[in-house]
Amino acid sequence: MSDNKVVVIGGGYAGALAANRLRMRADVDVTLVNPRPEFVERVRLHQFAAGTGQVIVNYGTLLGEGVRLVVDSAVRIDIVARTVLLASGRTLDYDYLIYAVGSTATIPPSVPGAAEFAYGVAEFESARRLRARLEELPPDAPVTVVGGGLTGIETAAELAEQGRAVTLVCGRSLAPSFSPSGRRAVARWLSRHGVAVLEDVMVGEVRPDALVFAGGAAQTSALTVWAGGFGVPGLAAASGLQTDGLGRLLTDETLTSVDDDRIVAAGDAAAPSGRPLRMSCYAAGPLGAQAADTVLSRIAGTEPAVINLAFSGACVSLGRRMAVRQIARKDDTAMNAYVGGRMGAVIKEFTCKFAVTRIRREAGRPGSAMWLKGGPRLEQSAPSIRGS
Numbered sequence: 001m002s003d004n005k006v007v008v009i010g011g012g013y014a015g016a017l018a019a020n021r022l023r024m025r026a027d028v029d030v031t032l033v034n035p036r037p038e039f040v041e042r043v044r045l046h047q048f049a050a051g052t053g054q055v056i057v058n059y060g061t062l063l064g065e066g067v068r069l070v071v072d073s074a075v076r077i078d079i080v081a082r083t084v085l086l087a088s089g090r091t092l093d094y095d096y097l098i099y100a101v102g103s104t105a106t107i108p109p110s111v112p113g114a115a116e117f118a119y120g121v122a123e124f125e126s127a128r129r130l131r132a133r134l135e136e137l138p139p140d141a142p143v144t145v146v147g148g149g150l151t152g153i154e155t156a157a158e159l160a161e162q163g164r165a166v167t168l169v170c171g172r173s174l175a176p177s178f179s180p181s182g183r184r185a186v187a188r189w190l191s192r193h194g195v196a197v198l199e200d201v202m203v204g205e206v207r208p209d210a211l212v213f214a215g216g217a218a219q220t221s222a223l224t225v226w227a228g229g230f231g232v233p234g235l236a237a238a239s240g241l242q243t244d245g246l247g248r249l250l251t252d253e254t255l256t257s258v259d260d261d262r263i264v265a266a267g268d269a270a271a272p273s274g275r276p277l278r279m280s281c282y283a284a285g286p287l288g289a290q291a292a293d294t295v296l297s298r299i300a301g302t303e304p305a306v307i308n309l310a311f312s313g314a315c316v317s318l319g320r321r322m323a324v325r326q327i328a329r330k331d332d333t334a335m336n337a338y339v340g341g342r343m344g345a346v347i348k349e350f351t352c353k354f355a356v357t358r359i360r361r362e363a364g365r366p367g368s369a370m371w372l373k374g375g376p377r378l379e380q381s382a383p384s385i386r387g388s
């Protein structure tokens with residue numbers, strides 16, 4: 001048995017890639033903990049909810065030889081004993097731990113009725129509930145999607161393409177992270193497909209069959225989908241580890257926890273230097289690779305590298321045949337340029353497939369994952385917050 005026991009918590013884009021990459025060293029013993037026995041392609045959950053796509057991938061086709069999958073949930077990390085307590089009551093020992101628990105569908109408790117009556121789309125279980133409810137509803141029943149960001153737009157568009165009567169309540173604006181031209185392209189598609197887009201409108205209350213806006217007006221809504229932003233699991237905070245305001249694990253630029261050299265974070269649940277990258281599968285894969293490299297450096301007694309990732313844009317699907325790919329600078333700020341139409345959809349489909357293919361390739365050839373490097377974090381003085 002090796003002395004280099006690594007437990008990876010979370011088998012998403014970051015955790016699965018990290019688990020495979022750790023096998024660059026033959027003497028590392030890798031255990032991956034995930035609550036489901038299958039990988040979920042979260043980037044397709046809006047398709048799954050609308051009945052236009054599948055999200056389940058068999059881990060048997062994704063994980064490299066030697067990666068042990070434990071189907072369970074971590075409920076507490078004990079950094080002194082170096083153990084992870086699982087929901088089943090079992091504990092796992094580790095020498096190093098990769099924290100890759102991702103993000104969650106969040107419905108704010110501050111909006112009356114939202115937690116009871118709105119449906120989430122950002123997790124498999126909530127998307128499955130949403131799909132079941134949609135199947136019960138007549139096709140012309142009014143549906144409201146709350147959230148003008150990319151997840152809300154993708155969900156509204158997917159449902160509108162199915163012929164649903166959709167209202168998209170944006171809160172502030174539609175696609176705020178996009179450039180004016182990218183935003184206009186999204187708005188045009190939504191308008192052509194009959195989606196009523198409400199900007200600068202906040203939801204004050206959700207009822208089983210209606211929405212009440214902050215101004216007091218009500219609108220019939222047979223089904224309300226909440227896509228107003230992601231939260232993160234509370235495991236780090238519950239384990240006494242330092243987190244940012246949302247609950248992401250605070251790390252330095254090597255992704256090492258500020259509390260403990262043995263814990264390294266990746267993906268949506270990581271907050272390097274308190275300046276997290278955009279939650280995305282685009283960043284999760286490279287961060288998973290980086291987390292594995294940091295652990296391997298520590299095992300080898302070498303200095304781990306700092307994050308090296310450049311963004312290139314973000315893509316929003318508009319049903320199955322169109323998408324808008326916003327072009328961005330390396331720091332993820334939008335340029336006034338986009339690729340739309342069918343070419344946008346081809347790019348979007350490629351990136352969704354690539355995120356899974358990259359994990360599978362890493363299973364066959366540990367260390368092979370590639371990504372766009374040279375992001376601004378390297379150039380800026382990105383001070384380590386370790387020890388602060």
Ligand SMILES: Cc1cc2nc3c(=O)[nH]c(=O)nc-3n(C[C@H](O)[C@H](O)[C@H](O)COP(=O)(O)OP(=O)(O)OC[C@H]3O[C@@H](n4cnc5c(N)ncnc54)[C@H](O)[C@@H]3O)c2cc1C
Pocket residue numbers: 009010011012013014015033034035036040042043044045046072073074075100101102103121122123151154233235266267268269279280281282283284315
């Ligand atoms: C509808 C939708 C569309 C999206 N589209 C895009 C897109 O086009 N491009 C893009 O870049 N991003 C997109 N995203 C965001 C992207 O899916 C996430 O940013 C990405 O999944 C993050 O990867 P991750 O590995 O950090 O987390 P995840 O993929 O969420 O994986 C985390 C895993 O950890 C597990 N886990 C959680 N808690 C525990 C625990 N206590 N114990 C054990 N396991 C645990 C979870 O169940 C999950 O399996 C989209 C998201 C949604 C919902």
